[in-house]
Amino acid sequence: MSDDDLAKKKEGTFFTGIPDFSSDPITGFGFGVRGNVYWNGTRDNELFAYTPYLAKLKANVAYYTSNARELTLSLDVPYYKGSRWRFKVDVKIQQNPANLYFGLTEATLNPLRLPSSQNGETFSTYADYDRARKRLRPGQNGEADFVTDALSNRFRETEYMLNLKADYALGNGKWRIMGGYEIQNLKYKTFEGKEADAIDPNTGNTIQAPNGVSLLRRDFEQNKISGLDGGWVSILQTALIYDTRDFEPDPTKGFYFEIANEYSSNIIGSEFNFNKLFIQGRYYKKIPFGKRTVFASRLGIGNIFGSNAPFFEFQDQWSPDGSINALGGKQSLRGYRANRFLARSLWFANFELRYRFTEFSIGKQRLAFGVAPFFDAGTVRDKWQNLNFSKIKTSYGAGLRVAWNQSTIISFDYGKSKEDGLFYIGIGQVF
Numbered sequence: 001m002s003d004d005d006l007a008k009k010k011e012g013t014f015f016t017g018i019p020d021f022s023s024d025p026i027t028g029f030g031f032g033v034r035g036n037v038y039w040n041g042t043r044d045n046e047l048f049a050y051t052p053y054l055a056k057l058k059a060n061v062a063y064y065t066s067n068a069r070e071l072t073l074s075l076d077v078p079y080y081k082g083s084r085w086r087f088k089v090d091v092k093i094q095q096n097p098a099n100l101y102f103g104l105t106e107a108t109l110n111p112l113r114l115p116s117s118q119n120g121e122t123f124s125t126y127a128d129y130d131r132a133r134k135r136l137r138p139g140q141n142g143e144a145d146f147v148t149d150a151l152s153n154r155f156r157e158t159e160y161m162l163n164l165k166a167d168y169a170l171g172n173g174k175w176r177i178m179g180g181y182e183i184q185n186l187k188y189k190t191f192e193g194k195e196a197d198a199i200d201p202n203t204g205n206t207i208q209a210p211n212g213v214s215l216l217r218r219d220f221e222q223n224k225i226s227g228l229d230g231g232w233v234s235i236l237q238t239a240l241i242y243d244t245r246d247f248e249p250d251p252t253k254g255f256y257f258e259i260a261n262e263y264s265s266n267i268i269g270s271e272f273n274f275n276k277l278f279i280q281g282r283y284y285k286k287i288p289f290g291k292r293t294v295f296a297s298r299l300g301i302g303n304i305f306g307s308n309a310p311f312f313e314f315q316d317q318w319s320p321d322g323s324i325n326a327l328g329g330k331q332s333l334r335g336y337r338a339n340r341f342l343a344r345s346l347w348f349a350n351f352e353l354r355y356r357f358t359e360f361s362i363g364k365q366r367l368a369f370g371v372a373p374f375f376d377a378g379t380v381r382d383k384w385q386n387l388n389f390s391k392i393k394t395s396y397g398a399g400l401r402v403a404w405n406q407s408t409i410i411s412f413d414y415g416k417s418k419e420d421g422l423f424y425i426g427i428g429q430v431f
Contacts, residue, residue, distance in 0.1 A: 001049050001050070001246050001247050002246060002247075002252060004292075005246070005247055005252070005406065006048075006049050008366060008406060009040065009048070009406060010038075010040055010364075010366065010405045010406070011040055011041070011042050011043060012039075012040060012041075012042070013037070013038065013039050013040070014037075014038055014040070014364075014405060015035060015036070015037050015038075016035065016036050016038070016404045016405060016407070016408040017033055017034060017035030017036065018033075018034055018035075018410060018427070019031070019032070019033060020032035020033060020034050020060070020062055020425075030062055030063065030064035030065070030068070031062070031063060032060065032061050032062025032063065032070070033059075033060070033061050033062075034059075034060045034427050035058070035059050035060075036056060036057065036058050036059075036407070036408055036427070037056070037057040037059075038053045038055075038056050038405075038407055039053060039054045039055040039056070040053050040054060040407075041054045046082075047079055047082065050079075050173075051078050051079055052078070052247060052248040052249050052407060053076075053078070053407060054077070054078075054079075055075070055076065055077045056074075056075070056076045056407070057073070057074070057075050058072070058073070058074040058075075058076075059072070059073050059074075060072045067095070068095055068096055068097055068098070069093075069094065069095055070092075070093070070094040070095075070096070071091075071092070071093045071094070072090070072091065072092045072093075072094070073089075073090070073091045073092075074088070074089070074090045074091075075087075075088065075089045075090075076088050079169075084168050084169040084170075084173070085166060085167070085168055085169075086166065086167045086168075086169070086176070087165070087166050088163075088164075088165040088166075088180075088320075089163070089164055089165075090161070090162070090163040090165075091161070091162055091163075092159060092160070092161040093159070093160055093161075094157075094158070094159050095156065095157070095158045095159075096156065096157050097154065097155075097156035097189075098154060099154065099155050099156070099157050099315075099338075099339075100153050100154065100337055100338055100339050100340070101153055101154075101155055101214075101215055101216045101311075101339065102153060102215070102337075102339065102340055102341070102342070103215070103219070103342065104219065104224065104225050104311055104314055104342050104343065105342075105343050105382050106343045106380050106381050106382050106386075106391075108340065108341045108342055108343065108380065109341055109379065109380065109391050109393065110122070111123060111124060112124075112126065112129040112419070114129075114132060114133055114149055114152070115149065115152050115153075115213075115214075115215040115218060124418070124419070125418075125419050125420065126337060126419045126420040127420070131199070133148070133149035133150055133152055133153075134148055134149070134150045134196075134197050134198055134199045134206075135148070135149075135198070135199050135201055136148060136198045136199060136200055136201060136207070136209055137149070137212075139212065140212070140213075141213070142213075143192075143210075143212045143213060144193070144209075144210045144212075146198075146209055147198075147209055147210050147211060147212035148196050148197065148198035148199075148209045148210070148211055148212065149211070149212055150196040150197050150198065150211060151191040151194060151196050151211040151214065152211070152212065152213075152214050152215050153214070153215055153216075154190075154191055154214070155188055155189065155190050155191070155214065155216050156188065156189040156190075156191075157186065157187070157188055157312070158186070158187040158188075158189075158230075159184060159185070159186055159187075160184065160185045161182065161183070161184045161185075162182070162183055163180060163181070163182040163237075164180060164181050164182075165178060165179070165180035165237065165320065166178070166179060166180070167179075167239075167241065167320070174242055174243060174244055175240070175241070175242055176240075176241040176242075176243065177238075177239070177240055177241075178237070178238065178239040178240075178241060178320050179236075179237065179238055180236075180237035180238075180320075181234075181235070181236060181237065182233075182234075182235040182237060182262075183232070183233070183234050183235070183269075184232070184233040184235075185230075185231070185232055185233075186227075186230040186231065186233060186312065187230040188216075188227075188228050188229070188230050188312075190214040190216050190217045190228075191211045191214060192210075192211060192212070192213055192214060192217060193210045193211060194210065194211045195208045195209070195210060195211075196208070196209065196210075196211045216228065216311070219311075220311075225310075225311040226272075226308050226309075226310050226311065227272065227310025227311045227312055227313075228311070231271035231272070232269065232270060232271050233264060233270050233271065233272055233310075234264060234265075234268045234269040234270035235262050235263065235264045235268075235270065236262070236263045236264075236268060237260070237261070237262050237263075237318065237320075238260075238261050238263075239258055239259065239260040239261065239319075239320045240258065240259045241256075241257070241258045241320060242255070242256070242257040242258070243255075243256050243257075244256075245282075245284060247406070249406070249407045249408070249409060249428070249429070250403060250406065250407075250409050250429060251284040251294070251296070252284060252286045252292065252294050253284050253285060253286050253294075254284050255281070255282065255283055255284070256280075256281070256282040256321070257280070257281045257282075258278075258279070258280055258319060258320060258321070259277075259278075259279050260277075260278045260279075260280075260318055260319050260320060261275065261276065261277050261278075262274075262275070262276040262318045263275050272308075272309070272310050272313075273306050273308065273309075274304060274305065274306035274308075274309035274310070274313055275304070275305040275306055276302070276303075276304050276305070276309075276313060276317070276318060277302065277303050277305070278300065278301070278302040278317040278318060278319060279300070279301050279302070280298060280299065280300035280301070280317075280319065281298070281299050282296070282297065282298045282431055283295075283296070283297050283298075284296050289355070290355055290356065290357070291356065292355075292356040292370075293353065293354065293355045293356070294353075294354040295351075295352075295353055295354075296350075296351070296352045296353075296354055296429075296431065297349070297350065297351050297352075298349065298350045298431045299347070299348075299349045300317060300324065300326075300332075300346075300347065300348050300349075301346070301347045301387070302317040302326065302345065302346050302347075303344060303345045303346075303384040304344050304345075309344075314342045314343070314344070315339050315342065317346075322428075325338050325339060326339075326342075326346055326348065326378075327339075327340065327341040327342065327346050327348055327378050327379075327380055327393070328340030328341055330413065330415075330422075330424035330426060330430065331430060332348050332350070332376065332378060333348060333376045333377075333378050333393060333395055333415075333417070334374065334376055334395050334397055334413055334415025334422065334424065334430075335376070335395030335396070335397060335415030335416045335417030335419075335420060335421065335422055336393065336395060336415075336417050336419060336420060336422075337419075337420065337422070340419075341378075341379070341380045341393060342380060343380035343381055343382050344380075344381070344382055344383065344384070345380065345381045345382070345383060345384040345386070345387055346378060346379065346380040346381070346387075347378060347379065347387055348376070348377065348378025348379075349376070349377050349378065350374065350375075350376050350430065350431055351374060351375045351376075352372045352373070352374040352399075352430070353372065353373050353374075354370055354371075354372045354401065355370055355371050355372070356368055356369070356370035356401075356403075357369060357370060357371065359403070365404065365405060366403075366404075366405050366406070367402065367403065367404060368402070368403040368406075369400070369401070369402055369403075370400070370401040370403070371398060371399070371400060371401070372398065372399045372400075372401055372413075373396075373397070373398045373399075374396065374397055374398065374399065374413070374415075374430075375394070375395075375396045376394065376395045376396070376415070377392050377393065377394045377395075378392065378393060379391050379392050379393060393417070394417070395415050395416060395417040396415070396416055397413060397414045397415040397416050398413075398414060399411055399412055399413035399414065400412040401429075408427060409427065409428055409429050410425075410426075410427055411424070411425070411426050411427070411428065411429065411430065412424070412425055413426075413430070
């Protein structure tokens with residue numbers, strides 16, 4: 001760590017946490033708590049200046065009026081007892097009925113279109129698309145007489161997950177090798193027949209009507225995707241990591257590079273066969289403007305191998321530093337809805353300028369405030385050989401960063417794209 005950051009690093013054990021409020025037309029009103037417990041040790045520990053903490057326990061709990069719920073626990077112990085080993089344990093139990101699905105090929109790069117549309121009608125903004133899919137329409141192929149598509153892109157996921165990881169520092173500690181094992185049980189539900197908002201095209205009034213066949217269900221029944229029945233997923237994880245960041249939760253300088261792989265097969269007890277490869281690099285550079293201004297950038301490239309990989313594996317890229325929803329949402333392409341663009345291969349890039357404008361102490365708590373304008377870009381392809389710089393989707397925006405006792409970063413970001421404008425709240429830097 002820099003001498004300035006080291007002087008401010010808090011000793012001992014402490015807690016940070018924020019309430020989590022949210023409201024969604026599907027999940028309803030939600031309340032939760034996001035918290036961290038840190039064990040930093042004392043300054044006479046030889047690792048005090050080199051580790052973000054001796055141990056961290058992260059806990060997120062949330063409950064929604066629609067019966068959606070989430071519990072995640074994560075324990076991280078770098079340089080266990082002064083050794084070269086780092087151990088991580090993650091547990092997740094969640095049910096989310098507000099997941100989005102727009103397709104699973106590079107055709108998702110095209111403008112938004114209703115799944116049931118017969119006339120090729122497209123929409124330039126998500127708001128127009130959202131209003132249009134609520135229009136009451138005649139049912140087709142076994143649907144009710146009149147239906148709405150209000151929930152056509154929604155599906156519910158129920159997940160139970162346990163992940164165990166360990167990495168070992170090589171040489172001077174900049175290189176690390178990692179191995180892990182993850183087991184999940186997944187269940188999915190779409191919303192055919194569920195009562196939802198509809199707009200009567202004759203009167204313009206909002207009424208209730210059964211939802212039609214969802215896009216996810218339609219693709220599954222047409223054998224375009226697999227995995228909608230859920231099941232057990234058993235995964236072996238490996239990674240090679242190069243890390244020179246000065247302070248992992250909020251770096252001012254350094255480089256992070258990783259090659260990460262997930263392997264799933266019937267041989268190790270999985271119901272699915274696939275292999276996911278993800279490569280990313282991050283660069284941090286302190287620039288001479290103000291007391292603490294950092295240019296941060298990231299480039300990620302990923303591909304899924306396996307002709308029948310389940311649809312849900314397209315929704316994220318696995319990284320030892322935390323999985324990344326792709327492509328769209330607060331972790332990759334801010335300003336677009338989560339998982340707006342999905343295909344077998346992708347690349348994306350993020351750029352931020354993190355400027356800290358004030359910091360102070362209140363009692364034993366230290367707070368720092370900064371702003372972070374950003375620019376995101378990326379695209380997807382059905383084959384990795386076709387990845388290039390055409391059909392790139394971009395977004396931009398700015399965020400507020402609150403550093404609480406250095407290790408906890410609370411992020412508020414507003415992202416703008418051609419389709420949408422979205423606001424995000426979270427704990428931790430995006431990268």
